[in-house]
Amino acid sequence: MIKNQILINLKLALEKMGVDDVEPEIDYPANSDFGDYSTSIALKLSKVLKKNPLAIAEEISKKFPRNNFIEKVEIVKPGFINFWVSNVRLINQLTKTTQDNFTFPEFHLGKNKKVMVEFAHPNTHKLFHIGHLRNISTGESIVRILETVGNKVVRSNYQGDVGLHIAKCLYGLKSSKFKVQSSKSLKERIELIGKAYTEGTRAYEENPKAKEKIIKINKMIYDQSPEIKDLWEKTRQWSLDYFNQMYKRVDSRFDRLYFESELPRRGIEICQNLLKKGVLEKSQGAIVFNGKKYGLDTRVFINSLGLPTYEGKEMALAEKEFSEFGEIDKNIHCVTPEQSSFFKVTFKVEELINEKKYKNRQYHLVYEWVKLKEGKMSSREGNVIEANWLIDHIKDKILKQFKCNKETAEILAVASVKYSFLKNSTQTMIAFDIDESIAVDGNSAPYLIYTYVRTQSLLKKLKNDNLKDDRLKDCQAKFEKEESDLLRAIALFPEIVEKSAKDLAPNHIANYLYDLASKYNLFYQKYPILKAEKEKRELRLLITQATAKIIKKGLYLLGIKTVVRM
C-alpha cells in the first residue's frame, strides 16, 4: 500500500529530526492540486517543537527518503506536506490489479484472527422485513470485508423462536377462522402466520381473558408442553423454510443458527450461579443485575415467574458462541440502537463471569432503523414492508424500465436493494420511500453493474489480441487527466478496503466504487479505447480491465453479484 510506504518514510524523516513519539497521519486531499496524499504533521508539531510549521515541513521534506514511488513532495501554506505518487508506482499497481493480484493489507481484530459476526436475527412467526434486509446486507458485507483482510469469520444468526409474540400468534391460529391444515404453499402459510399474529396481538390488548390465555401459552411453549408443541414446531418450521429461501435470495448463509429455545435452561443455571456469587441479586421476586455500581441500568435476568428474560438467555448464548468455534477475538453483534442498554449490561455481566474470556471481545455494531417516511413500521398497522415484496416490486420496476430477462432483473433488483442500504453509513437512519429510496440510476448498483457490462463487452472484442503491459513504458508522463485520475483511483482500492474493515463501514467501498465508475464512464465517453493509437490502446485496455476487476471484487465485498450482459 502506497499510504503505508509514505508513512514509513515519514517516520524515518521524523526520527532523523529526533521526533519519535508521534504517530503521523496521512490524509487524502480533497483537491487534486494538493497531491495524492498529504500530512499535517508539521502543523501539529509546531507547538511541541516551538518552531514555525513551515520550517518544520521544510525539514521533514528534506529528510524524507526518496524512492521511486514518490514523484514529488511539496510544502504548502500553513504547513501541509503533499505527496505525488509516481507513474511507475501507478503502472505497477495497474498491472497487479489486472492480474487479479490484489494485495489487501492484513487487518485483524485479535491475535487468533478469528471473528464472529452475528447478524440477520429474524424472529420466527414474524415477517422478514426491510429492517432485516438492511441488517443482512450489512452483516454479509462485513463478513466478506473482514475475510478479505485476513480474518477467519464465523457467521452466526440468533433467531427468536420463543416468547410472547409467538404465543400471540399461536393463540390467533387456534381461532376457528384460520385453517392451518389447508395452507399449502409457503406464501399462504407465511400470510396465515402474519394474520394470526395481528389477531393475537389485538386480543391480547383488548380482551383480558385472551391475555391470560396467551400468557399461559407462552409458558407452555417454554415447557414444550405436548398440548402446543406440534403446532409450535410446525409453524416454526414454516418460518425457517421462509427464512432459508430469503437467505438464498440475497446470497447469504450462516455457519450456525442459534435459537432462543435452546437457551432457557442453561440461562437459568448460569443466573442461579451468578446469584450465589453475588453478581446478580434478588429483587421483588426477580433476579436482577444492579447496574448502578457501574453506571449502568438495572435489568432483570430471571423474571418473578422464574423464566429467563432476554438477558438471562444471552448468558447462555454467549457461552455457546465463545466455546463452539474455539477462541474468538471479537463477536460483532449487528443490532439496532435501542438495545445498547441491554448490551452494555450483558457485556458487563459476562466480563464479571470471565474477564479473560469476554472483556473487550463483545461489540455492538449499531445499525440504524429503516423508517417509513410516513412513520414507524408496525405489524399492527399493517405497514410493514416485507423483504420479498420489496425485491419483487423493484424487479417489476426494472423490467418495465429496461429490456432485460427475468434472471438479470432478479440480480439487479437484489443488488439495487442491498446497495441502497450499503451506500449509507450504518448509523444513518434511513427515511424510506418505496419509489425513491431504491435507486436504479445515479449512485446505484445498476449504474456500477452497467459500467462493468460495458467493460466486459469491450474486452470481449479483443479475442486473442492479448495485452502486454511491458509496452507501457512509452506512455509514462503522457497521461491524459482522465487516465491519470483513473490510475490513481485504481491504486486506492486496497486502502479503501482496509479502511472499511477498520471502521466496519461498507459504505466506504460503495462510495469509492461509484467514484471509480464515474471516472471510468467519463474517460470512456471522451476517448477511444479499441480504436486508439497503439501505445494508448494498451494503456486504456489495461485501465478497462483493472476497473472491471475492481468493480467486480468491490461489489462482491458488498455482497452483490455482477452480470456480463443486461
Add this chain to the structure above:
RNA sequence: GUCUCUGUAGCUUAAUGGAUAGAGUAGCGGUCUUCGGAACCGUUGGUGGAGGUUCGAUUCCUCCCAGAGACACCA
C-alpha cells in the same frame, strides 16, 4: 425526570480536527448518429441556533431548539 444517539441543498445523503463541504435525485440548459445512451457535460441550491477550544470545527466542549431511543420482569 435521567442517560444515549441524531439534526448537512426541496428530497435522500457523504466527509479519520484539515485546504474551495462531496454526491444522487428533482429543476433548468447542453452533448449525441457511439468501443452498449441504464451514458456524458454544465447550472441553480447546504452544515438547526448561540457561544467556546484550536493555526484550522460538519467533526471536540457548553447552553438552547427540534427529533428518535433507552431507563425491571417484552424480544
